[in-house]
Amino acid sequence: MPEAAIRIPAHHFDDLPCAVAVVSDGGRLMDVNLRLTDMVGRPREALLGQPVNRLFSQAGALLYHTYVAPQVALHGRVDEVSVSLSHAHGGLVDVLFGAQREVVAGAGWVRCVFLPLQARKQLEQQLLTAKRVADAVPGVLFQFEQDRLGRLALTYTTDAIQGLFEVSPTQAFRSVRAVWRRLHRADARLVWVAWRASAGALKPWSCEFRVRLSAGEGWREVHASPRREPDGRVIWSGCVTDVTERKRMEGALRDKAAAEQANQAKSAFLSRLSHELRTPLNGILGFSQLLRGHDASNLREDQLKKLNFIEVAGSNLLKQINEVLDISRIEAGHIQMVMASVPLDTVIAEAVQLIEPMAAQRGATLVWPPGADVIVRADVQRLGQVLLNLLSNAVKYGGAGIIKVEVVRTSRGVDLSVQDQGPGLSAAQQAQLFQPFNRLGAERGAVEGVGLGLVITRSLVELMGGQLRLESEPGRGCRFTVELLAVDEEPVTLIPGDARS
Numbered sequence: 001m002p003e004a005a006i007r008i009p010a011h012h013f014d015d016l017p018c019a020v021a022v023v024s025d026g027g028r029l030m031d032v033n034l035r036l037t038d039m040v041g042r043p044r045e046a047l048l049g050q051p052v053n054r055l056f057s058q059a060g061a062l063l064y065h066t067y068v069a070p071q072v073a074l075h076g077r078v079d080e081v082s083v084s085l086s087h088a089h090g091g092l093v094d095v096l097f098g099a100q101r102e103v104v105a106g107a108g109w110v111r112c113v114f115l116p117l118q119a120r121k122q123l124e125q126q127l128l129t130a131k132r133v134a135d136a137v138p139g140v141l142f143q144f145e146q147d148r149l150g151r152l153a154l155t156y157t158t159d160a161i162q163g164l165f166e167v168s169p170t171q172a173f174r175s176v177r178a179v180w181r182r183l184h185r186a187d188a189r190l191v192w193v194a195w196r197a198s199a200g201a202l203k204p205w206s207c208e209f210r211v212r213l214s215a216g217e218g219w220r221e222v223h224a225s226p227r228r229e230p231d232g233r234v235i236w237s238g239c240v241t242d243v244t245e246r247k248r249m250e251g252a253l254r255d256k257a258a259a260e261q262a263n264q265a266k267s268a269f270l271s272r273l274s275h276e277l278r279t280p281l282n283g284i285l286g287f288s289q290l291l292r293g294h295d296a297s298n299l300r301e302d303q304l305k306k307l308n309f310i311e312v313a314g315s316n317l318l319k320q321i322n323e324v325l326d327i328s329r330i331e332a333g334h335i336q337m338v339m340a341s342v343p344l345d346t347v348i349a350e351a352v353q354l355i356e357p358m359a360a361q362r363g364a365t366l367v368w369p370p371g372a373d374v375i376v377r378a379d380v381q382r383l384g385q386v387l388l389n390l391l392s393n394a395v396k397y398g399g400a401g402i403i404k405v406e407v408v409r410t411s412r413g414v415d416l417s418v419q420d421q422g423p424g425l426s427a428a429q430q431a432q433l434f435q436p437f438n439r440l441g442a443e444r445g446a447v448e449g450v451g452l453g454l455v456i457t458r459s460l461v462e463l464m465g466g467q468l469r470l471e472s473e474p475g476r477g478c479r480f481t482v483e484l485l486a487v488d489e490e491p492v493t494l495i496p497g498d499a500r501s
Helices: 034-040 058-075 117-136 161-165 169-174 185-201 244-294 301-332 344-361 380-398 427-432 453-463
Strands: 019-024 029-032 077-086 092-104 107-116 140-146 152-157 205-213 216-228 234-242 340-343 364-367 375-378 401-409 414-419 467-472 478-486
Touching: 019 034, 034 077, 034 092, 034 107, 058 077, 058 092, 092 117, 107 117, 140 161, 152 169, 161 169, 161 205, 161 234, 185 205, 185 216, 216 244, 244 301, 340 344, 340 380, 344 364, 344 380, 344 401, 344 414, 364 380, 375 380, 380 401, 380 414, 380 453, 380 478, 453 467
Parallel strands: 364 401
Antiparallel strands: 019 029, 019 107, 077 092, 092 107, 140 152, 140 234, 205 216, 216 234, 340 375, 375 478, 401 414, 414 478, 467 478
């Protein structure tokens, strides 16, 4: 092969960021590139034909002749030797030096490459920065390959693999199985199928899978892009991220949607059932009233007593059906509030008038403050229903004694309270008080109800922008307080009886 075809002059590498020199076996400079002339401060013409010592400092020249030259003669090359070059204007230039010898047509020569250590430090700093950035990525960056024989190997990974798989980089490099064993058994085949499809079609590899760790089960997501190398290898470059929290939130949203759907179905069912029950019940109550109105003189005393039982039982059942219908409407969001300025005295007076017969039967006395002259912001019909429920509960569960209604102005507005002298509630009972259908054991007594009155009452108060508070201790009765918004304006004119539920 002609020597000219092999021996490429050093100045052909003028565009390289490193210095290049061609040195004869006799130790003289045959050619240099521009980068080298800049580094030593001498033109090419002043260097050509000169001993190679001209480039080095005194210590560098000694190192070249005692170490570099023998190593090149013996092994044909030397890699990464730190030496100093001598600059024409004084001073030294620290470089990383490498040399390789070639022999063409019986003539030997050495190509030397000089890389400034400053440039090497910059390169190392860039690599360190790149590593820090890679390690800061929220996940594992990796490179994974399959060779022509189908063998698999992890050729690069960031340190985050330790946290995501509890496998060190060294373990992962040694065997891919160290990572594979962390996959959940039920998801391993899914990952394998997705990877095989990516390898066959050279399309992106993406899938989610579970891992089994010492702290429990977690979710991971892989995204990688494959490429085929000339030697037949397929290399994937990608990342694995921790998606455990996202999967947990997705599960919570699915559970919430399912619960809402079930709740809507329940509300719709209760609403239809309540309507279906009210129709025949209203018929029963209507016929009992007809009997009492037209045929009462023809009925014996025992028949009138039985008729009374029918009316009481029917009224109680109708009230319970109405409560079920109310709670289903509230849960479905079908309750509309008509907010207005309402005189509280009028609402209290009507509620007390309606509840007094029931209180008298049970030996309870209602005490309320007439002339409070307070105007609140509320739905007049729903506020009347709230007060009736609280007074009814106080009569039913408070026993004989005084039931006190109080109105107090506060910095927040107006507090409307109902206080009884009943047995009171423990802290454990109070914690369960507003659970639907939970009557705290009262279902075993003689008091009628289904455990929805207070649930409805609190919901109506909150829909009016207020709050319902309870203060109670065993043996000291219960005090329910409705927080309402006060207004300073003329009240609306109430139609008598419109505060009834």
